[in-house]
Every structure is written in structure tokens, then in C-alpha cells.
Amino acid sequence: MSEVTTQQRTPAVSAGREKRPSSTSEAAELLRATQGSVLLRGGATKLDWAGRVDEPDLLIDTSDLAGVLTHNPADMTASVGGGTRLTELQRHLKGDGQWLALDPPTAETGATVAGLLAAGDSGPSRLRYGGIRDLVIGVTLILADGTVARAGGHVIKNVAGYDLAKLVHGSLGSLAMIAEVVVRLHPRPSGALTITGTADADQATAAAVAIAAGPFEPSAVEWISQSGSGTLLVKTEGAAGYLDSSRSQLTSMLDGLGVTTRQLSDEDAETSWQEHAAAVRGEEQETVVRICTLPTRLGGLTSDALDIAAAADVEARLISSVSLGMHTVRIRGGDAQGHATAFTELRERALAQGASVLLRSRSFEVDELVDALGPPPSTVELLKRIKTQFDPAGRFAPQRFHPWY
Amino acid sequence: MSAQLVDVDHQAGVVTDELAEELRRRLTPDRIITDETRLRTFECDAITGYRVVPALVAFPETTEEVAAVVGVCAREHIPYVARGAGTGLSGGALPVAEGIVISLARMRKVLPPDVDNQRMTVEPGVTNADISKAVAAHDLYFAPDPSSQIVCTIGGNIAENSGGAHCLKYGFTTNHVYAMTLVLPDASVVTVGGDGIEQCGPDLRGAVIGSEGTLAIATSITVRLLRKPEDVQTMVADFPSAAQAGEAVSGIIAAGIVPAAVEMLDELAIEACEAAVHAGYSLDTAAALVVEIDGPAAQCEEDFDRVQEICQEAGSTHVRVAADAGERMLIWKGRKAAFAAMGRISPDYFVQDGVIPRTKLGEVLARMEEMASEAGLRVANVFHAGDGNLHPLVLYNAATEGESERGEELSTAIAELCVEMGGSITGEHGVGTDKACSMPKMFSEDDLEVMKRLRAAFDPTGISNPGKIFPTPRLCGEKPGPYREHPLEASGQIERM
Numbered sequence: 001m002s003e004v005t006t007q008q009r010t011p012a013v014s015a016g017r018e019k020r021p022s023s024t025s026e027a028a029e030l031l032r033a034t035q036g037s038v039l040l041r042g043g044a045t046k047l048d049w050a051g052r053v054d055e056p057d058l059l060i061d062t063s064d065l066a067g068v069l070t071h072n073p074a075d076m077t078a079s080v081g082g083g084t085r086l087t088e089l090q091r092h093l094k095g096d097g098q099w100l101a102l103d104p105p106t107a108e109t110g111a112t113v114a115g116l117l118a119a120g121d122s123g124p125s126r127l128r129y130g131g132i133r134d135l136v137i138g139v140t141l142i143l144a145d146g147t148v149a150r151a152g153g154h155v156i157k158n159v160a161g162y163d164l165a166k167l168v169h170g171s172l173g174s175l176a177m178i179a180e181v182v183v184r185l186h187p188r189p190s191g192a193l194t195i196t197g198t199a200d201a202d203q204a205t206a207a208a209v210a211i212a213a214g215p216f217e218p219s220a221v222e223w224i225s226q227s228g229s230g231t232l233l234v235k236t237e238g239a240a241g242y243l244d245s246s247r248s249q250l251t252s253m254l255d256g257l258g259v260t261t262r263q264l265s266d267e268d269a270e271t272s273w274q275e276h277a278a279a280v281r282g283e284e285q286e287t288v289v290r291i292c293t294l295p296t297r298l299g300g301l302t303s304d305a306l307d308i309a310a311a312a313d314v315e316a317r318l319i320s321s322v323s324l325g326m327h328t329v330r331i332r333g334g335d336a337q338g339h340a341t342a343f344t345e346l347r348e349r350a351l352a353q354g355a356s357v358l359l360r361s362r363s364f365e366v367d368e369l370v371d372a373l374g375p376p377p378s379t380v381e382l383l384k385r386i387k388t389q390f391d392p393a394g395r396f397a398p399q400r401f402h403p404w405y
Numbered sequence: 406m407s408a409q410l411v412d413v414d415h416q417a418g419v420v421t422d423e424l425a426e427e428l429r430r431r432l433t434p435d436r437i438i439t440d441e442t443r444l445r446t447f448e449c450d451a452i453t454g455y456r457v458v459p460a461l462v463a464f465p466e467t468t469e470e471v472a473a474v475v476g477v478c479a480r481e482h483i484p485y486v487a488r489g490a491g492t493g494l495s496g497g498a499l500p501v502a503e504g505i506v507i508s509l510a511r512m513r514k515v516l517p518p519d520v521d522n523q524r525m526t527v528e529p530g531v532t533n534a535d536i537s538k539a540v541a542a543h544d545l546y547f548a549p550d551p552s553s554q555i556v557c558t559i560g561g562n563i564a565e566n567s568g569g570a571h572c573l574k575y576g577f578t579t580n581h582v583y584a585m586t587l588v589l590p591d592a593s594v595v596t597v598g599g600d601g602i603e604q605c606g607p608d609l610r611g612a613v614i615g616s617e618g619t620l621a622i623a624t625s626i627t628v629r630l631l632r633k634p635e636d637v638q639t640m641v642a643d644f645p646s647a648a649q650a651g652e653a654v655s656g657i658i659a660a661g662i663v664p665a666a667v668e669m670l671d672e673l674a675i676e677a678c679e680a681a682v683h684a685g686y687s688l689d690t691a692a693a694l695v696v697e698i699d700g701p702a703a704q705c706e707e708d709f710d711r712v713q714e715i716c717q718e719a720g721s722t723h724v725r726v727a728a729d730a731g732e733r734m735l736i737w738k739g740r741k742a743a744f745a746a747m748g749r750i751s752p753d754y755f756v757q758d759g760v761i762p763r764t765k766l767g768e769v770l771a772r773m774e775e776m777a778s779e780a781g782l783r784v785a786n787v788f789h790a791g792d793g794n795l796h797p798l799v800l801y802n803a804a805t806e807g808e809s810e811r812g813e814e815l816s817t818a819i820a821e822l823c824v825e826m827g828g829s830i831t832g833e834h835g836v837g838t839d840k841a842c843s844m845p846k847m848f849s850e851d852d853l854e855v856m857k858r859l860r861a862a863f864d865p866t867g868i869s870n871p872g873k874i875f876p877t878p879r880l881c882g883e884k885p886g887p888y889r890e891h892p893l894e895a896s897g898q899i900e901r902m
């Protein structure tokens with residue numbers, strides 16, 4: 001059993017085609033001086049999300065566009081080179097009792113700030129702090145023709161000009177290179193409480209609804225499916241007095257839903273959250289799909305996923321941010337055809353119910369058997385025009401959103 | 406293939422009688438206005454210094470009708486401006502001469518809320534406050550709370566990415582919208598966002614929110630609703646100087662507390678507010694901080710005690726804690742009345758909306774005081790101190806020769822000082838017409854050119870709210886600088902207060 005490796009995700013690139021610029025201007029010059037397709041690589045933790053990009057003419061590694069450029073503790077803002085690993089930024093901020101309030105599962109495997117923004121990746125605590133789209137306050141982009149453009153700024157409140165950080169959020173390197181990112185920081189919570197219990201999908205949904213209706217500021221309500229049932233993980237953060245009152249209230253509330261809980265020690269909680277992150281990342285040879293729905297659809301989605309998987313002779317495992325309606329579905333076991341069938345049917349079912357679906361990792365064999373993107377959204381013509389405006393020669397990540405744009 | 410940028414000075418079509426007739430048939434006759442007197446009602450938004458009378462105002466009631474009006478505009482190349490309640494403070498809804506105003510005022514449907522999933526779908530003409538009112542029975546509310554919330558509409562909030570006093574903790578409109586139906590400038594109808602909070606591909610919902618009506622018209626909006634906090638605590642702390650009040654704000658933030666709101670009022674602002682609403686602010690203090698903490702009761706109590714200590718350590722001379730919801734409402738009534746209350750102490754005023762890094766507060770206040778005394782004018786300060794969003798009110802008397810010019814110069818200089826300090830020309834009012842000429846102070850030509858590429862993708866012919874956000878030679882003249890007569894003023898098409 002091993003996690004998906006960087007090797008598996010990075011396409012082969014001939015020697016000399018891989019460049020590692022060390023400044024925004026050097027990266028811009030590199031793009032100006034070259035032609036042909038470009039793949040941007042940060043921590044290489046999500047290079048296969050959406051359509052897989054073939055061997056590019058140029059691979060730009062952002063490792064040297066790294067480092068904390070500014071950190072103003074009293075203003076609670078920081079700017080970083082796009083290639084800065086999230087873990088490195090968090091280490092830098094820790095001394096001042098601050099953090100970028102993001103806990104994406106890919107942090108531990110080397111995710112960079114620009115990569116997280118480009119992928120729109122976030123973790124369980126999006127529930128309390130919002131996702132990276134809500135925490136980025138400024139960006140410096142480099143277009144395929146080498147044009148360098150800033151949007152936003154260094155202050156947390158700012159409505160001057162278009163919010164280009166949102167435009168590149170989720171663009172997976174297909175519109176522009178993210179050279180620098182300015183973020184809003186949060187104080188590190190003084191304490192945290194993690195409670196766990198055994199719950200099935202319906203109990204997990206009821207728990208999420210009850211927690212939302214209660215006097216809490218939850219930081220995470222997660223559920224991991226297991227055969228026939230699942231594990232609920234609830235986290236809240238704050239001062240000792242608040243955690244004390246939350247402990248008893250949460251326990252009795254969950255008890256009322258038939259969920260027997262136990263509180264995890266800080267150490268056990270950390271282990272549990274690390275295991276949770278690894279579960280979301282998935283393992284080699286799995287097909288990992290992200291599905292976002294209305295939070296209360298968890299039960300329906302779970303039974304759909306399990307039924308479809310069983311019919312295709314594969315297994316499905318869900319890891320859900322219940323209150324957010326974000327689900328990672330891991331399809332495993334069986335053969336590539338089984339994965340492809342299960343993925344395609346699950347996507348069809350989910351889309352029909354108003355969900356959004358993104359294919360994350362999968363094997364090359366599965367790639368041959370599926371349409372990675374699926375039916376185009378209503379905005380497809382607009383997306384094509386945006387691509388033409390930002391990258392008229394179609395250089396960045398050419399197959400990423402093919403055939404949409 | 407090269408990118409085509411928007412030509413905002415294109416040759417526009419004309420609203421002929423035939424065209425008005427076509428729109429009357431497509432909507433209903435009573436929902437098309439062409440009569441001069443009634444058109445005048447739409448000549449400006451809350452920045453009444455800019456006035457342009459449009460050629461026609463349409464009142465669509467459905468997405469299809471909005472698309473029909475936009476379709477006619479696209480076909481005939483007629484510029485249009487979408488309009489909510491017209492409470493904007495940047496001339497963002499200023500009509501275009503010979504253009505069409507698309508009023509969303511009649512699109513006011515509210516669908517039943519989805520309480521468990523904490524969301525609700527509404528039409529753009531619904532007011533900000535009515536969203537919260539509609540779900541109050543479920544203990545839910547819509548977090549963005551601009552001062553104009555009783556009147557302003559969610560459609561306008563989307564155009565401006567509205568914030569409000571509580572956005573320090575809760576964020577802006579962009580953080581509270583799940584999905585929108587949009588009518589694009591080619592009259593096509595698309596959906597951005599959806600049931601899921603992540604979508605596959607670029608975040609177009611985020612790109613459209615705050616684009617000031619230049620990219621699309623939202624005709625249906627699914628908003629995120631928050632649970633009302635268990636507890637809310639509000640206090641007013643008086644300080645002998647604004648600098649000390651600023652220190653208290655820094656102390657609160659450094660203590661790891663994220664208040665729901667931190668507002669500062671200086672002596673002049675307090676005087677005006679008290680004269681207007683008698684909210685009980687002390688009249689003999691140089692500055693007052695309004696601090697609100699909300700959340701779970703136990704957390705709230707601990708944070709609130711700490712905030713009071715910090716204020717005392719920073720030299721606060723008096724702290725008044727709101728004993729109940731009534732007292733809290735009165736404190737906020739005083740704060741939110743600030744702009745309107747200026748009439749009590751000055752016949753005229755300009756309001757600015759610059760943002761500075763919070764730590765530059767003392768320095769900026771001192772510079773503003775110097776600049777004001779050089780200009781021989783008074784500046785009252787009311788601002789969102791937690792996020793550095795200043796609202797300096799430059800007081801002047803238009804009847805006094807030269808004062809309005811000096812006032813406008815000072816006002817622009819203050820906005821540009823904010824940029825020099827590493828901030829922004831606008832925190833929540835938007836760029837609109839009013840601050841378009843200051844954009845080059847904040848952004849390079851390349852920055853603006855790339856933003857225009859986004860504009861061109863949505864609106865290749867530049868018919869959707871042209872003349873806003875981006876500086877144009879026509880609006881700003883050849884060289885940057887303070888007030889000059891607007892060419893539209895010279896031609897008599899617009900006039901200043």
C-alpha cells in the first residue's frame with residue numbers, strides 16, 4: 001500500500017525542457033523567449049487533476065520562486081513566492097502565533113501556495129475559515145506571453161479592479177502562472193478539541209445539521225465511510241472555557257443521535273487528522289474523484305457510490321466534509337474497466353442531482369477509458385473566450401480542460 | 406490569433422422610437438420608460454455629483470426578459486447599465502448617455518430557504534436586509550451588512566462585492582454566494598457556482614462578484630446563510646487620541662482576537678452622529694472605538710473581557726458596554742448614521758473609501774490632518790478600524806468660492822495617500838466612475854490591460870456598463886492630476902453637485 005507518487009503524476013520531460021526560474025521577471029522572460037506548450041509544476045501533488053497533460057515543450061518548476069516575501073504580523077498579511085510550500089509558510093508564521101488557515105491534505109506531500117490556489121484545494125477547516133479563494137487577497141500572474149500583472153493588493157479589504165485571483169482559482173495552470181500570492185492570516189487557535197464516534201451516513205448528516213444549529217464555531221465535521229458505517233470526526237477550536245462547554249454539549253448532542261463519542265487526546269487527534277489527510281489523498285492505482293453537493297445529500301451519494309461500485313466489481317470509499325458537502329470518493333480494487341465504469345456512472349448520477357465533479361488521480365489505464373471532464377458547463381463558450389484572451393496560443397496545460405477549452 | 410481588447414469608445418447605436426416599441430412589445434408597455442421627467446429619476450446613484458440621463462429604462466421581471474433587453478442592446482450596439490437601488494457610492498450605476506438602464510427593481514422573488522443546507526435563492530432586486538428578515542425565524546441571516554442594507558439590493562451587493570461593518574470576521578459578498586444565474590453581454594444565460602462549493606474549472610462566480618456590472622447581470626442568486634451567533638457583546642471605548650484608539654485595535658488583533666467589528670469615530674464624526682441620532686457617544690472625547698465580539702457565549706465572554714483590558718491598557722478613558730440588544734442597536738444606529746449625519750455639521754462633504762494596512766493608521770491620520778489644514782478644510786473620520794478601511798469625510802461648503810474644488814482635490818489626495826501606504830483606493834464602495842482615474846495610481850498599465858482581457862472575454866464590444874473601473878482618456882484627460890472639468894460636464898451632459 002503506497003501513496004500516489006510525484007513520479008506517477010509528472011509526465012516525462014526531455015532534458016533541457018525543464019526550467020526553474022528564480023524570480024518573477026526571470027519566469028516572465030522565459031515565457032517571452034519561448035513558444036510551445038507549458039506545464040507549471042509546484043509540489044506536483046495534483047498534476048493529474050482534470051485532464052492529464054501530455055509531455056509539454058516546457059516544464060516550469062516553481063521551486064525557486066519560493067520564500068516568504070513579506071510578513072506583517074500586526075496586519076496579519078503575508079506575501080510569498082508562488083512556489084512556497086504551505087508547510088514552509090506555516091513554519092515561518094508559527095513564531096508569531098499565526099497561520100494561513102488552510103489544512104489541505106496535500107500540504108504534507110509538498111503542496112505549494114500557488115498550486116493550492118490553482119487547484120482550489122482546501123481541507124476540513126474550510127468550514128470555519130473558508131477556502132483558499134477566501135484567504136488570498138492579491139496575486140501576481142504571468143501570462144503565456146510574459147505579461148506580468150497584479151490584482152488585489154496587501155490589504156484584506158479591497159474592491160479595486162477585477163479579482164483575478166478568483167479567475168485562476170481552479171484553473172489548474174491553464175490560464176496563467178501564479179508567481180506571487182498575498183494572503184490574509186489568522187491567529188493560531190489557543191486550543192482545539194477533536195471528538196470522534198462511529199456513525200453511518202445519515203447520522204453524520206444529522207450530526208452536521210445539529211452542530212450547525214448549535215452554539216458552536218466548528219472547524220471540521222468530517223466523515224470517513226467504512227463498510228456498513230463510518231467514522232465521524234468533529235473539531236472545534238478556541239479558548240479553554242469554550243472548549244469545556246463544547247465538549248459536554250457536543251457529546252450529549254451526538255449521543256442523542258445515537259453516536260457514541262470519545263474525545264481524542266491532542267496527540268491522538270493529530271494522528272487522526274494525519275490519517276484523514278492521507279485518506280483524502282488516496283493511494284496508488286486508485287481512481288480519486290471529488291464530488292461537491294448539498295451537505296444533506298451525503299446519504300444518497302454514499303449509497304449511490306457503494307451501489308455503483310459493487311455493480312462494477314470495485315470498492316468505493318468516501319471521505320466527506322459533511323457540513324461543506326465536499327466528498328472525496330476513492331474507487332479501488334477491480335480492474336481499470338471497473339474504475340472507468342464506476343467513475344462515469346457516479347459522475348452521471350451526481351451531475352444529474354446538481355453536484356459538481358472533478359476527476360483527481362487515476363492510473364494511465366483508466367485515462368484511456370474515460371472522458372476526464374465530462375459534459376461541458378453552461379459557461380463553456382465563455383471559458384473558451386477567457387482562454388483565448390489570456391493564452392491565445394494555447395500554451396498553458398493544453399489538455400487540462402480539453403475539450404471544454 | 407491575438408487577444409482583442411475592449412474598445413470602450415466604440416460607435417454606439419441609438420435608442421430609436423422603433424426600438425423602444427420593440428422593447429414595449431417584448432416586456433409590457435408600462436415597463437419601458439422613455440419620458441424625460443421619469444428618466445431623470447435614474448440619472449445618478451448615491452454619488453449625485455455625476456449625472457447622466459439615459460435614453461430608456463427597462464424593468465424586466467424575469468431572466469428571459471433581462472436577456473431580451475440585453476439581446477436588443479447587443480444587436481444594436483447600445484450600452485446598458487444594470488441598476489439595483491442606486492445606493493452605490495462610486496457612480497457605478499451612472500447611466501450612459503443614449504444608453505439603456507436595466508432596472509432589476511421588479512425582480513424581487515424570494516424562494517423558500519433550504520434551512521438544513523443554510524442557503525436561499527433570491528432575485529437581484531431583493532434588499533440585503535430582506536434576505537436576513539426572510540430567514541430570521543430560522544435563526545439564520547445573511548452576513549454582509551453594508552450601511553445601506555435596508556435599501557440596497559443583493560444584485561448591487563454582487564456588483565460591488567459589498568462588505569460592511571462585520572466583514573472583518575465574516576468576509577464580503579464573494580464569501581457568501583454559492584451560485585448565480587447570469588445574463589452575459591451577448592444575451593446568453595449561464596450558471597456559475599452551484600450546489601457544490603467547489604466547481605470544476607476557474608471560479609467565474611468569484612470573477613463576476615465585484616466586477617461592478619461590467620461583466621454580467623445576475624438574475625438569480627443563491628446566498629449562503631449563517632447561523633446567528635449565540636452571544637453578541639458590544640462596547641464603546643473613548644480615547645484621548647485617535648492614535649491611542651489605533652493602538653488598542655492593534656492590541657486586540659495581536660491578542661489573537663478576531664472581533665466581529667471594530668469601528669472608529671473621531672471627535673467631528675461623533676459630534677455629527679450625536680446631533681443626528683443621540684446614540685449616547687461621549688462628546689468630549691477625541692476618538693471612540695466600537696468593538697463587537699460575537700460567537701459561542703463562553704468564547705465571547707473571554708474575548709470581550711480581554712478587549713476591555715486592552716482598551717484600558719491603551720489609555721481608554723471610558724468604556725460603555727451595551728447592556729442589551731436595544732443599547733447595541735442604538736450604538737450601531739449612531740455609527741451607521743455617520744454619513745447622513747454630516748449635514749448637521751457641514752453643508753457638503755465628499756466621502757472617501759481608501760484602505761491602509763492597519764498598522765499605518767496613526768501615520769495616515771497625522772498626514773490627513775496636515776493635508777486638511779493645508780487645504781483649510783475639516784475632515785471627519787469614521788472607519789472600519791479592524792480592516793483599515795477609512796471613510797474620511799471631507800467637509801466643505803459649495804457656496805464658498807473654490808471650496809468644492811479644494812475639497813475634491815483633498816479627497817482624491819487622501820485616496821491616493823492610501824495607495825502610497827500600501828493600501829487601496831477603495832475597500833467597499835467600488836471604483837465606478839468616481840475613482841476610475843485613480844486606478845493607475847494603484848495598478849500598472851499591464852495590470853489594467855490584463856483585467857481588460859477578462860472584460861473582453863465577457864463583453865467583447867464593451868456595452869455592459871462602459872466607462873466604469875478603467876480610466877479612459879475621455880474621462881481622465883491626458884495627464885493624471887486632481888480635479889478638472891469632466892468633458893461630459895463641459896458638454897452639459899453631466900453636472901456636479
